[in-house]
Amino acid sequence: MAEIQIARIDYRLIHGQVVTKWMKAYPAKRIVIVDTELAQDDFMDDIYAMAAPAGTKVDVVETDQAKSFLEGTKGSVFLLFKNVESCFEAFSDGVIFSKLVVGGIPTDAGKALVYSSIYMSASEYEKLEKISDTGIQVILQSTPDDSYAELSKIKEKL
Numbered sequence: 001m002a003e004i005q006i007a008r009i010d011y012r013l014i015h016g017q018v019v020t021k022w023m024k025a026y027p028a029k030r031i032v033i034v035d036t037e038l039a040q041d042d043f044m045d046d047i048y049a050m051a052a053p054a055g056t057k058v059d060v061v062e063t064d065q066a067k068s069f070l071e072g073t074k075g076s077v078f079l080l081f082k083n084v085e086s087c088f089e090a091f092s093d094g095v096i097f098s099k100l101v102v103g104g105i106p107t108d109a110g111k112a113l114v115y116s117s118i119y120m121s122a123s124e125y126e127k128l129e130k131i132s133d134t135g136i137q138v139i140l141q142s143t144p145d146d147s148y149a150e151l152s153k154i155k156e157k158l
Helices: 016-025 042-051 063-071 084-092 122-132 151-157
Strands: 003-009 030-034 057-061 076-081 099-102 112-115 118-120 137-140
Touching (some): 042 057, 118 122
Parallel strands (some): 003 099, 030 076
């Protein structure tokens, strides 16, 4: 079974902050991206593999296969989701993690700025709240060096 160091939602997936900050704060031998659409795009899979730190394996798995993939994986894992929906689907399918850090979520119709560069809809908040209600710590934080907000503190912004 994989040892999930941290789970993070960030629409940019593997980028400078993940490589230089998050991977140092939560070292892992493997990055697992859970995203059904991306799992079907071999070209983008290769791009993300090249963007990862040297020596770090990158796997992109479909949301409905995340649990079985992680159960069959050994070693430390940095778990990445492109959006709240993918995270919630994987969680609902039985993917377990102890901490979820919500990072970059872009603006869109029906979303409000809730913290730093994080935009969220009421529906996304409800999904994250369901995750939080199980005892998983859910925070909003851009980088490990930045201050963070607990999920419950941003509800009034929606």
